[in-house]
Amino acid sequence: MATVKTTLGRRSFLKSSVLAGGGMMLSFSWFAGCEIPNRKEAATIEMPEEWFELNSYIKIGDNGVVTLFNPNPEFGQNVKTSMPMILADELDVDWKNVIVEQANFYPKRYDRQFTGGSQSIRQGWNILRTAGATAKRMLVTAAAQHWQVPVNEVTAKAGILYHTATNKEISYGEIASLAAIQPIPEEVELKEIKDFKIIGTSKKNVAGTEIVTGKPMFGIDYQAEGMLIAMIIHPPAFGMKLKKFDATKAKSMPGIKDVFKIDTLKSDYARNYFDTTTFTELITVVGNSTWEVMQAKKEVVVDWEQAPEHTFQMDARGNKIAINVPAGLESTTVHQTKMNQYNKKPGNILRKDGDPEKAFKNAAKILERTYSAPFLAHNTMEPVNCFANVSAEKAELYGPIQAPEFIIGTLSERLKLPKDKIQINLARMGGGFGLRAYGHHMIEAAVISQEMKAPIKMVYTREDDMSYGIYRPSYTATYKAAMDENNNLIAFHVKAGGIPESPLAPNRFPAGAIENYLAEAWEIPSNITIGAFRAPRSNFIAGAEQSFLDELAEELGKDPIEFRLELLERAKNNPVGENNDYDPERYAGVIKLVKSKSNWDEINDKSRGFSAYFCHNTYVAQVLDLEIENDKPKVNNVYAAVDCGIVVNKDAAKNMGEGAIIDGIGNSLYGEQTFKDGAPQKLNFDRYQLIRMSEAPKSIEVHFVENEHSPTGMGEPLFPPIFAAMANALYRATGQRHYQQPFIIEKKIIG
Amino acid sequence: MATYNLKINGKDQQVDVSASTPLLWVLRDHFQLVGTKFGCGIAQCGACTIHIEGIAVRSCQLPVSAVGEQKITTIEGLSENGDHPVQKAWIEHDVPQCGYCQAGQIMSATSLLNQNPNPSDIEIDEAMNGNICRCGTYTRIKKAIKTAANSK
Ligand code: FES
Numbered sequence: 049m050a051t052v053k054t055t056l057g058r059r060s061f062l063k064s065s066v067l068a069g070g071g072m073m074l075s076f077s078w079f080a081g082c083e084i085p086n087r088k089e090a091a092t093i094e095m096p097e098e099w100f101e102l103n104s105y106i107k108i109g110d111n112g113v114v115t116l117f118n119p120n121p122e123f124g125q126n127v128k129t130s131m132p133m134i135l136a137d138e139l140d141v142d143w144k145n146v147i148v149e150q151a152n153f154y155p156k157r158y159d160r161q162f163t164g165g166s167q168s169i170r171q172g173w174n175i176l177r178t179a180g181a182t183a184k185r186m187l188v189t190a191a192a193q194h195w196q197v198p199v200n201e202v203t204a205k206a207g208i209l210y211h212t213a214t215n216k217e218i219s220y221g222e223i224a225s226l227a228a229i230q231p232i233p234e235e236v237e238l239k240e241i242k243d244f245k246i247i248g249t250s251k252k253n254v255a256g257t258e259i260v261t262g263k264p265m266f267g268i269d270y271q272a273e274g275m276l277i278a279m280i281i282h283p284p285a286f287g288m289k290l291k292k293f294d295a296t297k298a299k300s301m302p303g304i305k306d307v308f309k310i311d312t313l314k315s316d317y318a319r320n321y322f323d324t325t326t327f328t329e330l331i332t333v334v335g336n337s338t339w340e341v342m343q344a345k346k347e348v349v350v351d352w353e354q355a356p357e358h359t360f361q362m363d364a365r366g367n368k369i370a371i372n373v374p375a376g377l378e379s380t381t382v383h384q385t386k387m388n389q390y391n392k393k394p395g396n397i398l399r400k401d402g403d404p405e406k407a408f409k410n411a412a413k414i415l416e417r418t419y420s421a422p423f424l425a426h427n428t429m430e431p432v433n434c435f436a437n438v439s440a441e442k443a444e445l446y447g448p449i450q451a452p453e454f455i456i457g458t459l460s461e462r463l464k465l466p467k468d469k470i471q472i473n474l475a476r477m478g479g480g481f482g483l484r485a486y487g488h489h490m491i492e493a494a495v496i497s498q499e500m501k502a503p504i505k506m507v508y509t510r511e512d513d514m515s516y517g518i519y520r521p522s523y524t525a526t527y528k529a530a531m532d533e534n535n536n537l538i539a540f541h542v543k544a545g546g547i548p549e550s551p552l553a554p555n556r557f558p559a560g561a562i563e564n565y566l567a568e569a570w571e572i573p574s575n576i577t578i579g580a581f582r583a584p585r586s587n588f589i590a591g592a593e594q595s596f597l598d599e600l601a602e603e604l605g606k607d608p609i610e611f612r613l614e615l616l617e618r619a620k621n622n623p624v625g626e627n628n629d630y631d632p633e634r635y636a637g638v639i640k641l642v643k644s645k646s647n648w649d650e651i652n653d654k655s656r657g658f659s660a661y662f663c664h665n666t667y668v669a670q671v672l673d674l675e676i677e678n679d680k681p682k683v684n685n686v687y688a689a690v691d692c693g694i695v696v697n698k699d700a701a702k703n704m705g706e707g708a709i710i711d712g713i714g715n716s717l718y719g720e721q722t723f724k725d726g727a728p729q730k731l732n733f734d735r736y737q738l739i740r741m742s743e744a745p746k747s748i749e750v751h752f753v754e755n756e757h758s759p760t761g762m763g764e765p766l767f768p769p770i771f772a773a774m775a776n777a778l779y780r781a782t783g784q785r786h787y788q789q790p791f792i793i794e795k796k797i798i799g
Numbered sequence: 800m801a802t803y804n805l806k807i808n809g810k811d812q813q814v815d816v817s818a819s820t821p822l823l824w825v826l827r828d829h830f831q832l833v834g835t836k837f838g839c840g841i842a843q844c845g846a847c848t849i850h851i852e853g854i855a856v857r858s859c860q861l862p863v864s865a866v867g868e869q870k871i872t873t874i875e876g877l878s879e880n881g882d883h884p885v886q887k888a889w890i891e892h893d894v895p896q897c898g899y900c901q902a903g904q905i906m907s908a909t910s911l912l913n914q915n916p917n918p919s920d921i922e923i924d925e926a927m928n929g930n931i932c933r934c935g936t937y938t939r940i941k942k943a944i945k946t947a948a949n950s951k
């Protein structure tokens with residue numbers, strides 16, 4: 049057993065006085081607020097008469113029912129089930145007696161309430177285990193006290209405490225009141241991995257029943273007494289701003305309360321990294337109902353003008369820096385030309401091993417290929433929205449947000465309210481994919497509410513949402529490989545950039561596996577706003593790199609899988625350079641696993657593509673089979689092998705892996721946002737094509753490497769490599785290589 | 800503004816709105832039936848799918864004035880206790896990720912099974928292609944539809 053200091057996750061032991069009496073800070077009643085897990089037995093869970101709080105995550109009722117709080121915002125990755133599973137395992141309770149609740153943003157009580165970067169489970173792992181084990185220790189101590197026996201003679205199992213020598217037992221519920229007043233132990237023992245009972249199994253989504261019965265759970269579903277609906281009008285193009293507007297007609301329309309201009313961030317405010325705000329000057333239309341506001345919005349007559357080049361203040365870890373925003377109305381065609389030009393010039397050298405210049409000069413043969421990808425919109429199914437109720441003394445917000453800790457300070461500055469007077473309540477999010485790390489909508493809703501002196505729910509139309517920015521950037525990468533006269537690979541060169549950032553991670557594979565290596569980056573400034581999008585940067589560079597390695601393997605006359613394994617063998621036995629940020633053995637492990645699960649060696653009559661990648665601390669390898677039907681690719685099977693350490697909730701992890709694969713296939717074929725004179729050209733799903741059921745793979749198998757490494761994330765890592773699995777399979781089916789995403793637009797796919 | 804008498808989930812309901820108001824917003828804003836979702840407003844995503852006389856309809860494109868006497872069913876009225884075979888199959892396959900599209904998916908799937916109790920893969924694709932799931936739960940949705948079909 050490992051002993052850990054409970055200083056880890058210490059915040060969770062701060063019992064807040066707000067919670068006196070075991071109550072909660074939420075305004076709902078226990079019964080309405082309690083989610084009943086979707087099991088048959090669930091209907092029979094009886095509520096206790098009294099709750100005893102053991103720490104921020106755990107409350108035990110006098111009848112043994114346990115409430116576990118999910119600290120992190122939920123957007124479909126199912127942390128609401130998996131994080132409590134970790135608590136429940138160390139606490140040693142029967143999952144049947146567990147009720148899960150979503151915690152609101154409460155930085156005094158929870159250490160990390162951020163969903164992003166596939167980090168919830170990885171970074172929550174020790175904190176949650178410690179919280180569970182500490183509560184269990186307090187129960188054990190209480191039972192020992194009660195029985196007057198030594199603590200080390202008391203054992204716990206599935207919610208019951210035992211003293212075998214005297215044949216005594218007592219339930220957690222019965223001893224909870226005594227446990228709650230025990231001092232917090234300085235150290236606790238964590239379970240051995242082999243003793244896990246809940247971690248590593250499959251538990252159904254605790255919100256499943258609510259979802260399939262249509263219960264209100266999203267920000268957009270929120271209703272409050274006297275609530276008004278607000279919508280915004282933002283400039284139709286990047287590089288534009290408001291000149292003037294006339295709302296005479298709109299204001300006279302039925303149900304409309306007001307139309308006015310808001311400034312979301314003051315010009316002297318130093319922004320943090322998540323304060324990405326495309327347009328700080330907006331028009332808002334406020335009224336009684338959504339449809340009335342939508343109608344009035346169309347009648348506001350607005351004059352837009354070009355915005356000059358300008359700067360804003362950024363607080364970069366305590367240093368104030370000025371960020372420049374260029375002027376101009378940008379277009380995709382110009383972007384493409386510019387990227388090609390930049391890609392031909394020398395970039396910033398991020399890594400150099402050996403003497404790549406010499407190796408390329410002496411090469412017998414060089415393979416050079418260029419890959420590109422467009423901007424992508426997140427297109428969460430639930431459009432941007434937020435509820436806010438701001439008064440002179442306090443503010444209450446409820447809405448979709450991945451990173452409440454990054455917007456609370458901004459709200460406090462803008463509303464001139466202290467942070468502890470602002471309560472951010474965490475709605476389930478109808479998708480996130482990175483978009484909701486940026487809380488501009490919270491500021492907008494709060495400012496509108498403050499002006500209106502009323503509770504409001506602000507909702508974007510799909511068009512407002514899709515044209516707001518915070519996109520995945522557009523990228524270009526050129527790969528070059530040099531071969532000697534014996535067709536041996538002797539040098540590798542990658543040069544990659546984008547608008548406005550480079551996707552390059554210079555220390556990733558195949559760095560470390562090739563003697564002469566050069567990585568260069570470049571960037572083109574833009575006024576189009578960008579943000580994190582499922583596996584930022586990796587979501588492009590993985591596809592480019594793995595497509596190139598496929599073509600390179602062919603050039604070298606090698607099997608694509610054997611070629612990768614050879615490189616990884618080299619990186620393991622005799623690595624080139626330092627700081628190679630992958631473990632060649634674990635990387636090879638997933639490749640070997642997918643090779644066997646897909647019967648790679650036996651099945652030669654299918655159009656299959658292979659790809660692998662390591663990002664967000666998780667290793668992934670994939671094989672994708674497709675055929676061409678009526679000049680369209682039909683994906684039959686996808687096999688994925690994943691090494692994310694210990695898997696907490698198996699089936700839920702598979703679900704996320706399947707989703708990432710489907711998302712990637714869709715984006716590789718269709719995903720793009722384009723621009724003309726600064727204006728996004730795709731405003732709704734009639735033009736912005738998303739993958740639909742008939743295009744999804746017939747079957748997806750997600751296999752996990754079994755090991756005892758601490759868990760890493762699942763939300764992102766299966767997304768980046770699938771772009772190349774798709775491109776490589778398309779090549780086998782059609783004989784055509786694909787270099788430009790989206791592939792369907794790039795060239796006709798011919799069967 | 801006019802008064803409309805609607806039959807929603809077996810209940811007679813009245814609402815005062817303009818004739819052009821889509822049923823989606825009547826359900827969400829006036830009756831607090833927020834299980835029916837707004838995704839696109841232009842009949843492209845299926846999040847707003849409800850039943851009119853048992854058949855799937857996109858409520859974002861259906862003006863309240865066109866409903867008349869017809870029976871409206873929303874996700875909230877699909878079953879008394881969340882135990883419609885389709886809902887049960889959804890739980891069995893643990894379909895949802897974020898869950899936002901799922902009410903619409905379930906309403907499309909139940910409408911399909913009402914008309915075609917044993918749909919083929921292609922028939923499922925055709926009936927479900929109007930429902931986008933941004934989280935990519937399509938393979939599970941398809942399995943759940945088959946489970947529900949077999950459970951009847
Ligand atoms: S909201 Fe009706 S189909 Fe999208």
Ligand code: FES
Nearest residue numbers: 897898932933934
């Ligand atoms: S489950 Fe998220 S959109 Fe379908």
